[in-house]
Amino acid sequence: MNKLVSAFLIGGVFGLGIAVSGMINPAKVLNFFDIAGTWDPSLIFVMGGGLAIAFAGYRLVFRRREAPVFEPAFALPTKRAIDAELVGGAAVFGIGWGIAGFCPGGAIPALGLGYSATLIFVAAVIAGIIVARFARTRLVQPAAT
Template sequence: MWLFRITALLSGLLFGAGMAISGMIQPEKVIGFLDVAGAWDPSLAFVMGGALLVFMPSYFLLIKPRKASVTGEAICLPTKKTLDSRLLSGAAIFGLGWGIAGICPGPAVASLALGDKGIVLFLLSLIVGSLIGQLVLEPKQPSPSIPQN
């Protein structure tokens, strides 16, 4: 299962490097993007658009035709295709947190390299909130497990 871990590590490093190089680990860039009525900063849209320009051809040529993952494991796809109150409320809470903090979890992890105590507090709060959510929702629906070896 070491290939699974190496693939996850390389993917995370690539994502983090992209976020750092593009400047999207700076909360003020995200807040500037969300401030459509004020000093709007479109740079986040360009970063996302550039990422899609690279990802889309790769997806259709390399990823979609696959029957198994890079590690050889079966590809886990969601079976649920409906929108429900749990999904919508979770998305709204995530969006609210993103708008208030100006940063989402991926760039926050990449921002750890900057040594900002606010980012550490944000990530600790994210972990605590996730654990509380898991405790509250555990009886309703257990979360899928990641293969261990």
């Protein structure tokens, strides 16, 4: 099978999972975070189902295979430090998630449903990533200006 067809189909499994699980729905995500109000604990089950399969599946993959099917090697994220950048970034992400009710993994599949709200959110995320990328380059390499 072609590599791009494979990536398309795996993306499809992801998008289907997001849709079926309810992660696609900002109202549901916000209700998950609203314990003091209209609490909907469903998202605990999304996390539980996803983690159980990924935990067991990753172990199976790494035990059975030296390398992935389409690439010469597994590309795992290099160990990064638990620093202010990681914690601060995660904190800011959580605030944005709590304000909008969308996360990137929920919003991209939601684009398929054709609502302008999703498009506005995704455009804002892309703008944020571009600004952050620019800011980080300036902070890390101030001499480059």
